[in-house]
Amino acid sequence: MRKEFEPLLQNLTLKNWAERREEVFEALVQSGAGAVEVEEVLKAVARTLEVRLGALRQEWQDYLGPAPQKAQNAAGVAVKLALEKARLWKAPSEEAWATLEVDGHLEHHPLRGRAFRNWLGRLYYQEAGKPLYAQALQDALTVLEAQALYEGEGAFPVHTRLAEHGGKVYLDLARPDWSVVEVGPEGWRVIPSGECPVRFRRTPHQRPLPLPERREGALEALKALLPLREERDWALVLGWAVGALNPKGPYPVLVLTGEKGAGKSTVARLLKALLDPTEAPLRAEPKGVEDLMIAAQGNLVLALDNLSGIPGWLSDALCRLSTGGGLSKRQLYTDADEVVLDAKRPVVLNGIPLGTGFRDDLADRTALVHLDRIEDGARRPESELWAEFERWHPALLALLLDGVSAALRNWEAARKRLTALPRLADWAVWAEAAAPALGLEAGAVVEAFYRVQGELSADLLDGDPVAQAVLRLTQAWTPGQVEEYTAGELYRALEEAAGLQEARVKPQGWPRGAKGLARHLPRLQSALRHVGLRLFSRRDPHAKQQRWVLEKEREENPQNPQNPQTGSSTAFSPAGFDAGLNPQGGAQIPQNPHTPPPAGFAGLPPQQIPQEIPQGKTPSRTEPAGFAGFAGIDSPPPSKTLHPTPEGGWQPLRRVEEGEEVV
Structure with missing residues (x-):
């Protein structure tokens, strides 16, 4: 500590500190002492008064008043420059964006992205001749983000490479000039970004597409x-x-x-x-x-x-x-x-x-x-x-x-x-x-x-043991035959068809029980339709249980138009399976029905609409929605097998005996 500061400590006590504080601090200011010298004097005063140094430092700061806020001043200048040069807006996700004019073309950048930060730093340096402080940059971005969200041009979708607007398609070429291809029914043309009605985002890893050019022999x-x-x-x-x-x-x-x-x-x-x-x-x-x-x-x-x-x-x-x-x-x-x-x-x-x-x-x-x-x-x-x-x-x-x-x-x-x-x-x-x-x-x-x-359906059926068992089960069925099961009955029927009743080790992918089968069957519905089998579930309103209906479609079904003949050896019918359950031969691939659903089945997906509907019956108003077609059966029996009758009804082939367990 310099000797000229020693008189300030003479006769200094805690009682007279309030009177002499301004004298001590004014002497420090007039002396032009640096921060280190000021700190030494404050420590000496704290020892003399026997007070905490932190409290003395606070009094010194209060005497000096607020420090010059260079960073805040720089942030204000940056905000002012940005509002003059950029158009602020937001995306629907409430992300703040800016449209900038760079080298004669327009660019769109998120305010928190690297490109906008670099642009703002360059703009400030060109104006002030010095770099923008890190804290000032953050403060400026915070203000600009609020301006974009609450006082910007509005909300606009942001697209990656491809967009649609007004019946036309826009492709961002990701070129340095931000040019865009506009495609309409009459043709296509390359336009500058300023004429494009949509806004694209750019990522650092994107690479430019070439300017398109028609040439013979491209195909x-x-x-x-x-x-x-x-x-x-x-x-x-x-x-x-x-x-x-x-x-x-x-x-x-x-x-x-x-x-x-x-x-x-x-x-x-x-x-x-x-x-x-x-x-x-x-x-x-x-x-x-x-x-x-x-x-x-x-x-x-x-x-x-x-x-x-x-x-x-x-x-x-x-x-x-x-x-x-x-x-x-x-x-x-x-x-x-x-x-x-x-x-x-x-x-x-x-x-x-x-x-x-x-x-x-x-x-x-x-x-x-x-x-x-x-x-x-x-x-x-x-x-x-x-x-x-x-x-x-x-x-x-x-x-x-x-x-x-x-x-x-x-x-x-x-x-x-x-x-x-x-x-x-x-x-x-x-x-x-x-x-x-x-x-x-x-x-x-x-x-x-x-x-x-057709090929993928064949692959799915060929690689799924449950599907193979279903195909084996229905191999000898006649076209139009319909069978109905509980999950437990169907599980046992498939085990029997696959020869797994006594097997201690089941094939990989075979469900462990009836509940597992019920979860597995929906994955097979689409593939089974390709080979003429319809599988869907319904809830019996009387027995209050889920039942599975399996139907072998008729060869000629006006509700099931056929796709073009594939000629592929992997598109097959369930007929012709050997003991290993491998498909043989070929078949056409059925399409989804396109005719309106029969009365009483509106709202059900096509795979859950039976091909044979009881005729001449009036749907009951008490049946659950989507199952009114079954109301013609006065008391639907919990049977395992239903078969169409010549009169247009469904005849049960076997009833569940009293006391028989139903899963």
């Missing part, structure tokens, strides 16, 4: 790039690709299978690059649903590589991603705030064993393509393949955009032509409407999709 060039051998596979891939450019969806899951060396990963990478080039285009199997949905937020197309199987949770998640679904989770560092991730995306999967083992819901959404091994003499270096792809990429993109324009133009006509539609009906109509621009014959995509459904 042949694409065929040369993809090792597809069958016309069916070609129709599926083209239908999937043009369907991926429908902003509304839904999207089939494209599955590439084949032995090693068939080029599955390369084809998946090519299709991803064709529509949505990104860094690391192929992804491993996600660890959970959250990882899958987060990936979908930043990609138009998801490509999962080298899957060894599809676990149940992933199958369900892919179904939601195909037709639309979301995930909610708690926001970090909060107790009640919720974050919702919602997406509908095209997906490509590839793997060697993926041709079988699909769950029923995923199989209905799957476009399966088999790739043959590329022989050594036909194999080419990837460098040559990608060089050829880059050369043709603008023309290939233009080809698909022509397909999108045709889909918008021909939608109504295609809808009228397709009287029978598969599960993904909107995609089927879109692909059919786009077919003329892609060199495909009318109905080629839908027919190919139906064939795949």
